[in-house]
Amino acid sequence: MDDYKFLFKVVLVGNAGVGKTCLVRRFTQGLFPPGQGATIGVDFMIKTVEVEGEKVKLQIWDTAGQERFRSITQSYYRSAHALILVYDISCQPTFDCLPDWLREIEEYASSKVLRILVGNKIDRDDREIPTHVGEDFAARHNMYFLETSAKEADNVEKLFMQIAEDLMEQARSKDLPRYDTSTANIDSRTSTIGDSSCCSKLI
Amino acid sequence: MEEQEMSKFVTQQAYIDGKIKALSKMIPQLKIIHKDAESLVTTINHISESSEKISGKIRELDTAREKVEECQKRVSDLIDLELCSQGVQKAIYDEDYEQGAALVHRFLSIDQSVVKQTASDFEKVAGLEDAAQKNLQTALNTPAGDKRYPVIYADTLTLLYEGVARMVNVHQPLIETYYGPGKLIAAMNILQKECDNQTRRIVSEFCKTRNMNKKMSQINEISRMSSSSSFSKLEKTDPKDLDVLIGEMTLMHSKIELYIKFVRSKVMTDLDVGISDLDERSKNVDKLEQLIKNSQVSQSKHELLGYYLRMEQYYMEESITKAVNLDTAEQGQHTSSMVDDTFFIIRKCIRRSISSGSLDGICAIINNACRVLESDFCNILRSKLKQGYPSGYLDLTQAYNVLQSSIQQGRLQPGDTEVARTAFVVALNNADSCTYYVEALCDRVMLEIEQAMPAMKENDRGKLESCLSGLSSVTATLKDVIEYGLQQLRASAIKPRVHPWIDSFMNINHEMTEDELSAYDAGETFVQTLIMNLESLLVPFKEVLTPSNYDSLVGVVTNEVISRFEKIVFKTTFNRLGGLVLDKEVRSLAGYLTTSTSWSLRDKFARLTQIATVLNLEKVSEISDYWGDHDGALMWRLTPSELRNVMALRLVLERAPNIKFIRVCI
Ligand SMILES: Nc1nc2c(ncn2[C@@H]2O[C@H](COP(=O)(O)OP(=O)(O)O)[C@@H](O)[C@H]2O)c(=O)[nH]1
Ligand SMILES: [Mg+2]
DSSP states (O other): OOOOOOEEEEEESTTSSSSSSHHHHHHHHSOOOSSSOOOOOOEEEEEEEHHHHHHHEEEEEEEEEEGGOOOOOOGGGGTTEEEEEEEEEHHHHHHHHHHHHHHHHHHOOOTTEEEEEEEEOOSOEEEEEEOHHHHHHHTTOEEEEEEEEETTTTHHHHHHHHHHHHHHHHHHHHHOOOHEEEEHHHHHHHHOTSSSSGGGGGG | OOHHHHHHHHHHHHHHHHHHHHHHHHHHHHHHHHHHHHHHHHHHHHHHHHHHHHHHHHHHHHHHHHHHHHHHHHHHHEEEEEEEEHHHHHHHHHTTTHHHHHHHHHHHHHHHHHHHHHHHHHHHHHHHHHHHHHHHHHHHHHHOTTTTGGGHHHHHHHHHHHHHHHHHHHHHHHHHHHOOOTTHHHHHHHHHHHHHHHHHHHHHHHHHHHTTTHHHHHHHHHHHHHHHHHHHHOOOOOOHHHHHHHHHHHHHHHHHHHHHHHHHHHHHHHHHHHHOOHHHHHHHHHHHHHHHHHHHHHHHHHHHHHHHHHHHHHHHHHHHHHHHTOOOOTOOOOOHHHHHHHHHHHHHHHHHHHHOOHHHHHHHHHHHHHHHIIIIIHHHHHHHHHHHOOOOOOEEEHHHHHHHHHHTTOOOOHHHHHHHHHHHHHHHHHHHHHHHHHHHHHHHHHHHHHHHHHTEEEHHHHHHHHHHHHHHHHHHHHHHHHHHHHHHIIIIIHHHHHHHHHGGGGGSOOOOOHHHHHHHHHHHHHHHHHHHHHHHHHHHHHHHOHHHHHHHHHHHHHHHHHHHHHHHTOOOOOOOHHHHHHHHHHHHHHHHHHHHHSSOOGGGGGHHHHHHHHHHHHSSGGHHHHHSSTTTTOOSSSOOOHHHHHHHHHHHHHHHHHHHHHHOOO
């Protein structure tokens, strides 16, 4: 049965090629996809996890990094409960773009959104961004920080579970922005997104 | 070794003989064509020379010459082929198998290349490029007054893709014959390149002619300015001016989408028929997806969608701002024009996104609509309600008199108070009617999308439903806005009036004798006055509020009446007859308020009714008929200590010797 107590939207952003899709696939399907080409627009995946005995449904939106999809991807920021900003620790330019991404987040996302900075591909031995540089950046911008490898499944589970726990705690203390509480409540009353009935049930 | 090869060769002999015979039959014709072509070339060369002075037509002639030369080459290839086949025949006759094998090898290689060439340049042969160029030229030369001018680039794309489709349909059987089924993808690869070039050209001409860069940067500028809230001074593009352009963009996008669908279904069908090995087939399917994904056609599609979404967002926001600024409330209407207009605009934008054929596009527009409604639109409603409902003259008769004298003096101009009240009421109604609009919007949109995209994938459906569920939070926000408005109303229009009405209960002695009771009943009782007053409070609202808002208002009034009444009751002492009066009055009040709405309010009266019941008891011991867990017992809304407090109000009871028994009993 697909019943759940909480529903959270998690949106991944960051330059193309940093491994967003791989992180999502690793978490939702437990695999590291071979050469699957760049994401077009947005992809949508769901995984239900258990936190403190409660079912938590994570709706994960994997966005395309390229500029030309920006008007699609930006429209998902506002309803996000958590935003994961990803860079590639072996690729300086992806780190240099972080301020641009933050500007976008400031402009479009809710001010209460949970923000996580992720340095991916730590399995690679050609690291260009030392861990402490990422950490500093995250601290300066009030974000969580985690380094991962989608390839080796390092910290991927931890990343998403941490988010689920944090959001649940927020939801319990009713600290979520207005928008979010209502969605969570309403969704938990109805059966599920993805069942064949129409949205009217969600209202 | 050689023997093996020879025997293989000999078994092929019948096949080769057949081919050779067929080719031999063509020889005379080919020879004629060859001669004709030669003389044509001479003629054309001649004309070409002389026409250089005339110029202009030169390119066409050059192309013609090229074609003829190409044709010539093809013909000579075929002749070569014929010679080859003759040689084979002779070799076989001479039993010179080595020579024969060599010739067969050559034959096969020529055969391949000729056929391959046929496939590779079939787009040129059929004139795809030329046709596309001509169509684009036509587009560029279309006068602005032309009926098709607003969609000329969509038309040009249509012509291009129709051309490609025709070519695919014509050549597919040929490819199948020469290469076998499952090979369409190879041909598509070649064809796609030309199609890519042409698409890029058309889209870039579109951007140039329609001033896309300028418009986009203007729009970006405006949205930047408005977020820093100095937007009112900026010269804006009228959203109406973008209407046509947005329409053209969605049309172009849908044409590309349609083309991609065509390619996919053609190749997939071919693969399904031609390749039975599942692994091999899925490899080819991947190839197809890569071909589509990496094509310029896809790039152009994304580019167009990006432009479209930006512009549509601007259009939606600006049109709604306009609708809000031009808001008018018609006499006798609950809501004002901005609600209708806003939802009209939103429906229009979502419809347009549906016509683009892109699910991501639809989702983005729905997301944007949710944002605009939930933030911008609800904020406008909230700020109107924030102004409050001015209470002005509290008494209706007084208001009526003022109105009468105004009419008599010929100045029916409603005062500021009326204007403010109307504005408040309309805002409250607008919020309420929006909740219905949102619900209807959600249903309709889902229906329309299902019609437009009948074969939606499960994942896409999930995406869409998730985005549509964003509308439910719009509803939640609207409900908050309504609640906020009702609280405003309560504070300014209800509380200050209801309290004194209830408080007058204290002026009445509730330890009454039979005589006093009949005197009281003969006059205007407390509850009669109260109901009349409530009626005067509610009636004006009944006409101006939406039914659902009116119900909510009655609910708010009821809560206010009940909570005040309870307080006052606790400040009053009763004897049996006083309790009887109270009981009767509570019943008629509950009856009145309940009939005022479409929901039952009786439940709200439960506590007050129980208080009255207790005060109306004949004998103390009767309480045990109601208290306890036997059949006749009530579902008590009062706590035991509250109940004791209520009983204390009954002087007779308090003096009763049984009070201790009651304490134990409760
Ligand atoms: N070594 C390594 N490569 C990775 C990792 N994650 C992703 N990649 C590779 O990086 C490339 C881009 O990954 P993708 O998930 O498509 O990036 P996206 O554009 O951010 O979605 C692919 O070639 C992946 O194989 C990782 O953790 N380690
Ligand atoms: Mg990706």
